[in-house]
Amino acid sequence: MGGGPGRRVLGSGPQPLPAGVEVLVVGAGIIGAAVASRLAAAGLDVCLLDRLGPAAGTSSAGEGNVLVSDKVPGPDLALALRGVELWHELAGEAGERVEFEAKGGLVVAHDEKELDALFTLAESQSQLGAHVELVAAGALHELEPALTEDLRGGAYYEQDCQVQPMAAVDFLVRQFGAHGGRLVRGAEVVGAEHDGQGILRSVRTTMGTVAVGTCVVNASGPWAGEVARRLGTGIPVEPRRGHVLVTEPEPPFVRHKVCEAGYVSTVHDDGTGLACSAVVEATRSGTMLLGSSREFVGFSRELDPEIIRTIAARAVALFPDLARARLMRAYVGFRPTTPDRLPIIGADSAVGGLYHATGHEGAGIGLALVTAEIVESLLFGRAPSMDLAPFAPARFAAAARTGTTSSSVLNVPNEAVERRTARPPASAVLPPHAAPRRQDWPSKGCSRRFALGATSPPLPYLLARRCCGSVSTVESSWLHAAAPSRELCCPTASGHGGRPERAASDGGSSAGSAPVLTASST
Numbered sequence: 001m002g003g004g005p006g007r008r009v010l011g012s013g014p015q016p017l018p019a020g021v022e023v024l025v026v027g028a029g030i031i032g033a034a035v036a037s038r039l040a041a042a043g044l045d046v047c048l049l050d051r052l053g054p055a056a057g058t059s060s061a062g063e064g065n066v067l068v069s070d071k072v073p074g075p076d077l078a079l080a081l082r083g084v085e086l087w088h089e090l091a092g093e094a095g096e097r098v099e100f101e102a103k104g105g106l107v108v109a110h111d112e113k114e115l116d117a118l119f120t121l122a123e124s125q126s127q128l129g130a131h132v133e134l135v136a137a138g139a140l141h142e143l144e145p146a147l148t149e150d151l152r153g154g155a156y157y158e159q160d161c162q163v164q165p166m167a168a169v170d171f172l173v174r175q176f177g178a179h180g181g182r183l184v185r186g187a188e189v190v191g192a193e194h195d196g197q198g199i200l201r202s203v204r205t206t207m208g209t210v211a212v213g214t215c216v217v218n219a220s221g222p223w224a225g226e227v228a229r230r231l232g233t234g235i236p237v238e239p240r241r242g243h244v245l246v247t248e249p250e251p252p253f254v255r256h257k258v259c260e261a262g263y264v265s266t267v268h269d270d271g272t273g274l275a276c277s278a279v280v281e282a283t284r285s286g287t288m289l290l291g292s293s294r295e296f297v298g299f300s301r302e303l304d305p306e307i308i309r310t311i312a313a314r315a316v317a318l319f320p321d322l323a324r325a326r327l328m329r330a331y332v333g334f335r336p337t338t339p340d341r342l343p344i345i346g347a348d349s350a351v352g353g354l355y356h357a358t359g360h361e362g363a364g365i366g367l368a369l370v371t372a373e374i375v376e377s378l379l380f381g382r383a384p385s386m387d388l389a390p391f392a393p394a395r396f397a398a399a400a401r402t403g404t405t406s407s408s409v410l411n412v413p414n415e416a417v418e419r420r421t422a423r424p425p426a427s428a429v430l431p432p433h434a435a436p437r438r439q440d441w442p443s444k445g446c447s448r449r450f451a452l453g454a455t456s457p458p459l460p461y462l463l464a465r466r467c468c469g470s471v472s473t474v475e476s477s478w479l480h481a482a483a484p485s486r487e488l489c490c491p492t493a494s495g496h497g498g499r500p501e502r503a504a505s506d507g508g509s510s511a512g513s514a515p516v517l518t519a520s521s522t
Contacts, residue, residue: 015182015183015184016184016207017047017049017184017187017205017207018182018184018210020210021047021182021210021211021213022044022212022213022214023044023046023047023212023213023214023216024046024210024212024215024217025039025047025049025216025219026050026203026216026217026218026219026220026227027049027057027221027223027227028048028049028053028055028056028169028173028183029055029056029057029058029219029221030055030059030168030364030368031219031358031364032050032217032219033054033169033176033368034368034371035219035357035371035372036172036173036181037173037175037176037179037372038372038373038375038376039379040176040179040180040181041175041179042376044379045180046181046182047182047183047184047210048173048181048184049184049187049189050184050185051188051189051206052185053186054169054170057223058221058333058336059165059166059169060165060166060169061244061331061332062165063165063244063289063291064099064163064165064365065162065257065365066083066084066087066160066161066162066366067080067105067160067161068080068081068130068131068160069105069107069130069155069160069259069264070259070263070363071125071130071363072121072268073121073124073127073128075342075387075390076342079343079370079386079391080363080366080367081128081129081130081159082370082373082386083366083367083369083370084366086369086370086373087161087163087369088161090171090369091163094168097170097171098163098167098168099162099164099167101161101162101284103160103161103255103257104156104157104158104159104256104257105157105256105257105259106143106144106154106155106156106157106258106259107122107154107155107157107259107260107261107264108140108147108151108153108154108260108261109154110150110151110152110260111152114261114262115152115154118153118154118155118261119134119153121155121264122134122155130157130159131157131158132155132156132158133155134153135154135156136153137151137153143156143255143256144254144256144258145253146253146320147318148319148320154261160256160257161366164284184207186206187207188205189203189204189205189231190204190205190206191204191231192216192230192231192232193209194351194352197352199351200212200351200353200354201353203231215354216353217356217357217375218355218356218357218358221334221336222237222239222334222337223336224336224344225237225238228348228354231351231354232351233348233349233354234350235344235348235358235359235393237336237337237338237344238296238336238338239296239298239299239334239335240294240296240336240337240361241293241294241300241332241333241335242292242293242294242295242334242335243291243293243304243308243331243332244290244292244332244333245290245312245327245330246287246288246328246330247287247290247322247326248287248325248326248327249285249286250282250286250287250288250325252282253319253321254280254282257279257280258278258280258318259277259278259279260277260278260279260314260318263277263278263279265277266292267362268341269294270339270340270341272296273295274293274294274295274307275293275294275295276292276307276310277292277314278311278314278315278318279291280315280318280319288325290311290312290315291311293307293310293311294335294362296337299334303331308330312327335360335361335362335364336358336359336360338359338361338396339396341361342359342391343358343359343360343367343371343391344356344357344358344391344392345371345374345388345391345392346378346391346393346394347393348393349392349393349394349397355375355378374388
């Protein structure tokens with residue numbers, strides 16, 4: 001299987017499916033590319049296979065986060081700290097090609113409860129190697145002058161970084177090719193053959209069968225559960241959908257990655273409902289990326305206007321200057337999520353010759369290089385640099401026998417977690433007469449772009465007209481209720497179906513084109 005419903009094709013040129021290979025890596029996102037590149041550099045004969053191509057799925061829908069700030073003390077944080085070290089090493093080699101920025105992250109608290117919990121978490125993280133500076137309310141504006149005054153304090157994480165995710169995948173795939181690796185696009189895993197001992201010996205794909213000498217590495221992201229099933233086993237990985245909003249380029253006024261304290265809780269929340277918390281950061285091109293949301297809705301790619309409204313409201317509540325920004329587009333991606341919110345890295349407990357490298361939730365970019373390092377150590381029989389038991393696939397079989405899971409628990413009172421019945425903060429609530437209106441939204445199968453036009457409204461006025469007939473209006477004018485509404489047109493022949501990819505050169509901007517809000521469904 002490997003990869004998702006993306007459009008962009010990166011990396012070295014494709015090759016035909018080989019008859020046999022030492023290692024077959026399924027999935028050419030950031031995890032698969034990192035694993036394949038590392039194993040090829042170690043001298044193994046590696047084939048990287050994807051049903052579409054490099055960065056065609058989750059890796060092209062992320063913000064490129066390399067974070068320490070959202071990691072719970074324990075195995076999660078240990079993995080992240082090593083991941084940051086490896087990204088600094090790669091950045092030294094890659095130079096500007098992956099747009100690595102050691103910008104730091106700022107987590108902010110709205111009230112004393114959040115602040116106490118944040119400080120407690122930060123102190124625990126610091127004891128395990130995280131570089132954290134506690135920030136009083138009066139000092140927040142030294143780090144972020146444009147922040148709202150209505151905050152109680154925060155924590156600054158020096159080690160938080162950002163990369164351009166598609167550029168990073170492209171770099172790793174090119175490294176992989178330089179080491180003799182073979183990239184196969186357009187091949188979907190459909191089955192496997194095992195020997196009498198249950199060891200995986202060959203993989204059937206839509207392009208033919210490939211014999212496997214050493215192992216298969218399942219790095220298929222949110223599709224990894226289905227790939228595992230087709231290979232004769234099972235792992236509990238589900239897609240957790242998230243929305244991202246992209247503004248038109250703005251003069252720089254956000255210096256770091258800034259998020260609400262409640263963001264950490266949304267990452268590790270073991271519930272199944274919707275959770276939203278503000279995350280704001282700028283790209284090198286000047287576009288602003290706004291998040292975040294988390295929900296289990298399968299692989300539905302339909303944009304949810306209520307979620308878009310909530311993300312925008314929370315972002316503007318943090319940075320009031322965003323009220324003048326214009327939304328260029330919005331899209332969704334799918335995080336590969338496990339029941340305990342920890343990744344699955346290691347040998348399958350039922351099928352010999354099969355390894356998994358998946359389930360990183362929203363941390364796949366940051367944890368890609370350390371995951372590759374772990375897989376290499378396992379294949380070569382080297383002692384790992386950390387305890388791998390928390391990431392072992394077998395932990396879920398053990399949990400099923402005992403009726404327990406090793407869930408990641410974060411005791412943070414989270415006023416910033418939004419459920420569908422919750423409302424934006426008081427500073428951003430619509431007056432009763434200006435409540436958002438929602439009628440029809442683009443139907444399943446509609447994949448056209450909605451142009452806002454040269455005179456598109458500021459961010460608080462998110463409007464859309466459904467193409468294919470029926471009209472819809474989605475307004476989130478909670479800051480400027482008296483603003484006139486505008487209608488949007490749908491190009492009849494845009495030629496650009498599906499979710500927009502974030503261009504490696506501009507961080508998602510579309511210079512010279514009208515700002516767009518893209519709605520798609522598969």
